[in-house]
Amino acid sequence: MNAERPFPNVVIRASAGTGKTFQLSNRFLALAVADEPFDAILATTFTRKAAGEILDRVLLRLAEAALDDDKRAELSRFVGCELDRPRCLAILQAMLRQLHRLRVSTLDSFFIQIARSFSLELGLPPGWQIVDEIVDRRLQAEAVRAVLESQSTQDTLRLMNLLSKGEVSHGVSRQISSLVEGLYAIYAESPPEAWDALPRLKPLAPEQLRAALTDLTEAQLPGDKRFVKARDTDLERFRSEQWEDFLGGGLAKPVVNGTATYYGKPIPPDVAAIYEKLIDHAKAVLLGMIANQTKATHELLGRFDEAYGRLKTERRAMRFDDVTRRLGTAWLGGRVEEVAYRLDARLAHLLLDEFQDTSPPQWQVLRPFARQVGDGDRRRSFFCVGDVKQAIYGWRGGVAEIFEAIHRQIDGLESASLDESFRSCPEVIETVNRVFEGIAGNPIAVRYPEAVRRWAARFTKHSTARHDLAGYCRFETAPRTEEGGTQGHDTLAYAAERVARLRDEAPGCTVGVLVRRNASVARLIYELRKRGVAASEEGGNPLVDSPAVELLLSVLALADHPGDTAARFHVAHSPLAGPLGLARHDDAAAAWQLSAEIGRRVATDGYGPTLHDWTTRLAAECDARDLNRLVQLVEMGYGYEAEATSRVDDFIQLVRSQHVQDPTSADVRVMTVHQSKGLQFDVVVLPELDARLVGQPPQLVVGRADPTEPIQRVCRYVSRETRPLLPKAFVAMFEAHERRVIEESLCVLYVALTRAVHMLDIIVAPSSVREKNIPSTSAGILRATLVGDGAIEPETVLYEWGDANWAKTLTGQAAPEAAAVQQTLPLRLAASSARPTRGLDRRSPSQLEGGPRVDLALQLRLDTSGAADRGTLMHAWFEQIAWLEDGLPDDESLRRIAEKLGPRTDLDELLSQFHAALERPAIADALRRATYHQPAADDARSAVHAGPEVADPRWEVLRERRFALRDGESILTGSIDRLVILYNGPVAIGADVLDYKTDAIGPNDPAAIDEKLNHYRPQLDAYRRAVSAMYKLPPERVSARLAFVSVGVIRNV
Amino acid sequence: MSIRRLFLDWTRPSLAVAVDYLVERFGAAGALDLGGVIVALPGGRSSRRLLELLVERAEAGGRTLVPPRLVTVGKLPEMLYTAKRPFAGDLVQQLAWVEALRNAKPERVAALLPSLPETDDLETWLALGEMLGRLHRELAAEAMDFQSVVDCGGRIEGFREQPRWQALLDIQAGYLRTLDGLGLWDLQTARLFAIRHGECQTEDQIVLVGTADMNRAGRMMLDQVADRVTALVFAPERLADRFDEHGCLVPGAWQDAEIELATDRIEVVDGPADQAAAVVRAMAAWDGRYAGDEITVGVPDVRLVPYIAQQLRQCDVPVRYGVGRPMTESGPCRLLEAVADYLDGKRFSSFAALARHPDVQRWLEARPIRSDWLTEMDQYYVDHLPHRLGGRWLGKPEGSAALRRVHEAIEGLLSGLDAPRRPLAEWNPPLVELLVTLFGGSPLDPTVPAQRTTLKACEKIHKTLAEHQAIPAELTPTVSGGEAIQLVLRAIVGERIAPLPDRSAVELLGWLELPLDDAPALVVTGMNEGIVPASLNADLFLPNQLRRELGIEDNDRRYARDAYALAAVVASRADVTLVAGRRSPDGDPLAPSRLLFAADAETAARRAVRFFHREDATAARLVLPGVLRAGRTESRLGVPRPEPLAEPVASMRVTEFRDYLVCPYRYYLKHRLGLAGLKDEAEELDGGAFGSMAHEVLGDFGRSPVAASTDPEAIAAFLDAALEHLLGQFYGPAPLSAILVQVEQLRARLRRFAQWQADWAAQGWRIEHVETGPEPEQASLVVDGSPMFLRGRIDRIDVHESTGQRMIFDYKTSDTLKTPRQAHCAGGEWIDLQLPLYRHLVAGMGIKGPVDMGYIVLPKDTSRVGLQRADWTEDELREADAAAETVVRGVRAEVFWPPADPPPAFSEEFAAICQDGRLGSVLDDKDDNGDAE
């Protein structure tokens, strides 16, 4: 280990397949071995999956080293320190004990952690959450609606007209939505003044303009008809405001260029002078239009931003980039210490993966940390790894130049580069070398000299460690499209054909088909499935690739829209027609009924159980794949419940948009090159390289003073012809933009070519009949290198390298394909015992009052009188009384009891009510011992009166007697207000239950009392059952009585 | 005197051991009188279970049981003292915090909150209040206040948070003052008061069962009644030094503790569904040794519950998740939510959602309203895109008759809530009325799950309303009806409705309940870091270091709690399987729990090798647990075959031909069966509606006196007026803003049309017919000797004043311009026959002589508004007729099969029937990345 700086600050440029993650895990392990606190190490990458892999890798390597001598020796070598077994075990154990402190995460989740600890300072709404894409899209749509609602039609029109250059397309929300989708990120990242950076020139005043035009009309021109004609055309163009045509043609053009000659003849200076005026005017107007458009874009985005921001605050919803931006702009610079405090960790070592994809806002947050660890303190370190050649996330805000600018940001960085692949066979690597080593001289690439020069500087010759791998590269053409067809589609279809064959030739191998556009992914899946190849999109397809799922969605659709006859037909012609009772699509009444039923079912049972039920009914008609998809749909239904809305449509929409991996079809994976990053396949097929290197022009172009700085200028896209009119800085900005586009195109090509382990199959379109030169496409670059000049014929192999029979040399790899036939796992349980004891229902007698059904109106009565409290207090007071003969508690203690239950104003009145109740003969009798010595009145007879027949009577009074016992299928539990037990000697022979009721009842209202009696009967019956069971008394020996204390009535139940 | 600790056998289920103890200590002949005993347990479920065991034991021993008071340890303190004042409810507390926050000195608060919420943003204020309350509660539970933190911070290196805590201290003082002023207390204050004044007392015996983790306030209170307290600690005596004098865990002693556990009892699988499958596998491996009620599945991560529930149901195994469904998913809560949403702006979409609420539907069913109102509502939306309902009804009255009644009914239902802002509790009567109206129609049976859910939710709502009523006037907020509902719902978030008991069910339990569960067989899922144990690695107020310094719950204590729980769980039963996932339901990578490595270093290393090696999990996923079995190797869910038509087709619209050419099957569905989708999701006019509007305006124009005008201004003026009129007629006085903009876009196109029309008229062309067509059975195409009658309306027929020549026109308003040739032919085939067939319509109308055809296009590029003449030769037109004849033959022979492949681009409404998705969708074929040719 280096004595003065154990962990050098280093930047590693790691080419594809050279083991970036490995390097990062080396550094992590080296730090751990050096006893650096684990939580002082921050390792970040871009995807959650990659973060998980890094952590796994670190722990796995350490664990293997602990158990295996060879692995330990290897690890010792990589961390530069001799490790013995106990040491490995100790480090591993320490690390496992601190799993929760290991900071291996995505940048986003690291930022979120900071933001959570600073949410008040950052002005984030309390309880904020990161929203998923689906919710976010909904919010955006809502914001667009709000924008439209909040401004006048005229205002919207003005902006729309500015934006669409006078065209009046009919979709308004759609247009704004797509504008927002494309440009909001730029808006969010740029200050307002950036949108106003284009200087405005002053056009001629109307009278000056008139004068100039008159001058030109009357100007003396050389005696050449062509001069006159050109002048007239110029005037015409000028008057009809065709500014670009005016500036780019006629006599104006040579004046603009400064040659001032036309057909070799000089333009007279006085004429040129007039032209100059007009040119200035045209320029002013034209630039003004561009500036206005840019501003209008900003204005519209601003309005959207306002509405969107409001909604997000309201819903406590944030996006990752909101968090990043707030962190970057609001505060972080000087507060690294505070962050360390709230994060409970002083970060001393930064390990950054995929650094080329960092965006300027992200770098702004990271920079203070990076500077701090890179500040020369030898206990800290900075490590970053990336590959500018794989910088393909420009569209997502990644700015690869940050990687190149890092040396300027942090002092004393060492660099290293890795060019030995641990992934690809020699044939693939050689093809990569052939293409990129010569890129600077590639006749297609040199059409973009600046971009190519920069790119070439980044490429060093690759080598591979995998000489053991058999390999093959092929460059071939698809059939030529017939008239009326689309070559791109046919190339894809041909590729599908090829893949189908490859799958037979190289069974068990993974195949990745990489394309440029999402639409091509869909088309390829279609073509492949048509050929019986089970293909899946990266991340899976929406579940509607299963007809069974579609059927259930049609059933669900009826819930919201019983009038949807297409859905009705679908259901009526399915196996569910019978079970759901919809036999005919034109049976509207049945559809309405079904609609209501489904709505109810989904609301009460939830989506999961409902869908599961239908799935059960459908299973017999399904094949394994459909059933699998149905089960996944059921799962989605279960998971959806928490966010379910009252519209079934919302769930349907979710199913249609959510991608779900289908585990049964993983033969061939189709994805965009972007999605393939970080992945590898035995075979890679590239069928879409015929795309132009310069893509469609963007809507906006942005410029920064430095790649690491915020956006400084924004400008609507300006055509190449008009660009010379712009100020120099803007011209440079457009040039830089175009250069970046080319660089990124080359990156995409590089990433695409470097995914293959064994075989690379590149399929391009044949030369079109009109082709004069090799086109400026990725395919063109490959042609120029691998094939050379001249047209290419259809269905021809143009270049081959390696062994076409490579797959035959693989041994033991041809794993049998996973059987698509479904197995099931049976589950057998023992029979439940006849008398289970777990999970018994619990009932309390008071729940039983009023019978088993509940009248909601009574239940929801809002008590304003405090009757419930009064009842509680009365019960507490009555609880004090054992036998009336033994005396009453004094008012003082009664008041104390009341106080415990809360303050009240009506205490005196209640006290007098209590005393009044005790004065009523029936109540008083019931509480006296003496009463039980004699028989009682019939209507309130208790079971504990004892005459002479009882030899040794003794009464026990229990108050608030709790009980719990088994009552059939449930446990009956509760407490009895007053329970008197009659004993004869030691044996209980009778019991009396007295329940106090404080209900307000009018005097002399026997009907009301009868009604109450009925109401409370179930409760009292339960008490009787309980007492009879507890004291083993026959039921008739237990009396149960209600004491209506307010009217002094006691009734037997 | 201190608490008595008893270490009890942990190789048997803890509760059974606890029952033994109670019987031994309190039992007598024939009686088990626990009337003077308080038993405190960690959770509600274990209390219930203990009671079951006590009842069972008493019954078996023939003893009369007086049950003890059973409380959760969190509620125990309230049995030990008498509060001097009533407690403030949750909302009152939050409002008091808000009050304190609003009244605190701004310059001090700035250290805490650089910017305050808007004054009227009650929601955010309350959320802040809640946050402060939580902080206050957490510290108070440990017998501390914010001052403690200020004091403590001094001992932490680099502590710079004094100003924040000073601010918090101010606010806390304000909060306590506010409650004090109202004569109220919060629970924490009451407890601290009782502690400080030594007021804790009890006459009962207190038995603590497995309460290994108590907060400081609770422990201090127990200390005051220590001579009556017995703590049952389930652990062998030899581990005594891992517990303190209260029987609580000593965190430090557990950090390096090994947990005895065989590695083969741990399964690490991929995603949530795989965890669920692992549960089934583990249960299957027990091979029928256990009944459902002897099995417990531990689910520390609630997100897994649905996956597990589903997989077990799929195996026909009843499951019960005692925690239950969130109350917010109940009918009453969803109703209130929908109502609040509707009250806020009364948008159509919220009306449509509210009206679809099942209980609203049920209520509507009981009224005299036609049952097809839902379809009527969809159709009304499609036709008129209303922003909101009410006011003027559009279209023909009979088209909205039922809808109007529904609207009236719902407006009536909500009338009490649709009123100006007022003090919170004043909304109670209309809210109760709403609930009673919708749910109280007939008595509810709590044994029926759905009704029970309703009942429980209503009870909780009722309770919340009562709390609103109890808010002191000084704190009562003035709110709208919708806000009042939001406040009710706010109190319900987090509440759950337990399902009815199911004695045969496999029980799903949360992690905290597991140690005291007594089922002999257990599978624990979610054994992942961050879930078990949870850890806190960053915090707004109380980072771990501060927590440790304060001696409050920190990561070590969390770990100790879970390590003990796992040790006890594993020690106490015969069969345990632990399952960890690699991926969360959100797709985040997961690491196995640290607890799974609580072993000697060697074992830990072996486990690490196993757990961190990612193998392909696909194979496991192919095995579908349970009874669901695919019935066939080839799905029988085919595309329904066309059925013979009831009657032969006698006539066709000229526009139908195109659909047949595109796809005969979809033609059959659309034209022969008349199927159509119906949705209410449009945000603006679609192409069709935009076109209809243009056609209507242009039709009016053609019939108007200015039809022959050569004055563009006059024409434009007429078109403007007609547009205005139609806008009102179609979309009412206050249409969606998007429509207003669209109308302006249309106006711009019509302006250019006016110009063109004036020129055209100046050339001598006069409009002869507008929206016209032949009488029935007047126009036909004779195919194989018999006529196929043609129907259709021609937008416009012009005739030239001097030459007598005629032109047939169709208006086209799509954004991009297509010539008749582009629209009708592609790749050398006829794809549409509309214009050529117009010739036959015209003939059927008795118009003779040469007829030209064309489009009048109004595209988005208005400079191109004008005529696009059809330039077919006679030969070509004959070809078109031949193509039409082929179509007619096909239709007559009912050749409607097979569907076109690949599916046509615009057939979305039939995509499900035609199974378009089966092969993947190729519909979206526009350039989405902008970088291909």
Ligand code: SF4
């Ligand atoms: S935790 Fe201890 S040291 Fe810290 S403030 Fe509280 S009493 Fe003082």
